[in-house]
Amino acid sequence: MFDVIGRNFVFLMGGLLTTFELAILALAGGIGLGMLVGLARLSKNPWIYYPITAYVNLLRNIPLILVIFWFYFVMPIITGDAMAPFPAAVIAFVIFEATYFGEIFRAGYQTISKDLTAAAFSTGMTYSQTARYILIPIAFKRMAPSLITQSIVTFQDTSLAFVIGLTELVRRSSIVDNMEVRSIELYGFAAFVYFIVCYTGSQISLYYENKAREVNLI
């Protein structure tokens, strides 16, 4: 019954590799940009606050599939050349996921008592020093569970690059399914693979959540 998986194993795993490559680039870009977006969302400077807030609200209200399509359509106009699905997907994911990570960081910064930032300023720290040494590290720790959860979501989101023809795991499963019509085995297998990766991730998230609670951080 599951011989269809065995016969196409290398092909399917090649898709999983593409999934991982896309996820790693999307996470590195999304988290890095997200830290700054989170700070900008708490900025008292209107020239920073309003444009970033508009960007965050715009992207968070739009389905990722549509964002992927949009970048896929707009990139050729900017670069003047047809664009491969992979780089188009990476750009769409970084710009999209940064808004979600940004909101997690903002929530993290907001759990920090005003007394603590006031104390930091009173020692003579500048705003950027306070952000770098106080806000970001504490937010990172407190938000570790949410950050890992969002990373898992990002990993799952990469399956949506399916729609622009990126041959990742789901696209490859559907290619094999079109030839062999073994939907239960193929989509069951894809589901199983995603489950293993994401469940491992969610257990790590749980570990950090419990650890944080032990030392009474949350």
Next chain:
Amino acid sequence: MNFAYDFDWSVLWRDPYGVMLIKGLGMTIFLGISAWIIAMAVGIAVGTLRITKYRLLRMIGTAYVEVFRNIPLLVQMFFWFYAGPMLFGETLSRQINRLDGLAIYVSIIGLGLYTASRIAEHLRAGFASISKDQYHAVLSTGMTQVQMYRYVIIPYALRLTIPPLTTEFLTVFKNTSIVMTIGVAELTFQSYQIDAETFHGLEATTGAMFIYLLLGMTVVKFMDLVERKYKIQGLMGR
């Protein structure tokens, strides 16, 4: 580098494309609300299972959340749509596949069950984010366990959970876009269809973005009011 692109924004209102977008929006709202109803009912039930003191119920709740949360919605949809009918055996599966609007039923159920796992998880996270000191403080006033949950912990957790539930309510409308892959004619499907017919996908998807934006803004404005009303004092704010 001589890529010339002639913008043609009339694909947003020209016959028949304008009507296609409107119909797509209607389908998106219908799918979103239907799925949300299923999701809230199942989500609150599963979330409650997860904090009961009965081990078996907790395990069922946990298993539900882990399975639905750790598999991409796209894969779930493909599984329900392509493999789902096959699970009922050959004769029955043929009848199911002949059903009118099968993809729409699959979409609503699939999206509802998926969103339920996320709602259940947010409720649990709300409980988890409350400091132990607060539990101790409440108990030291002489309240019983039940009173503690009823009057302090649950209201506090719900207030903490408003932002993620807002996100979830928005997400359910956005996630409806995934069912374009099983051929349901919602908003994203329609904008992609316009691209297939006119090669003006950029205008069509930009138009669809603004329609989603208006839909989302409506939800955010509403939830902002809710959040402000139930804001917890003394935490860092803007």
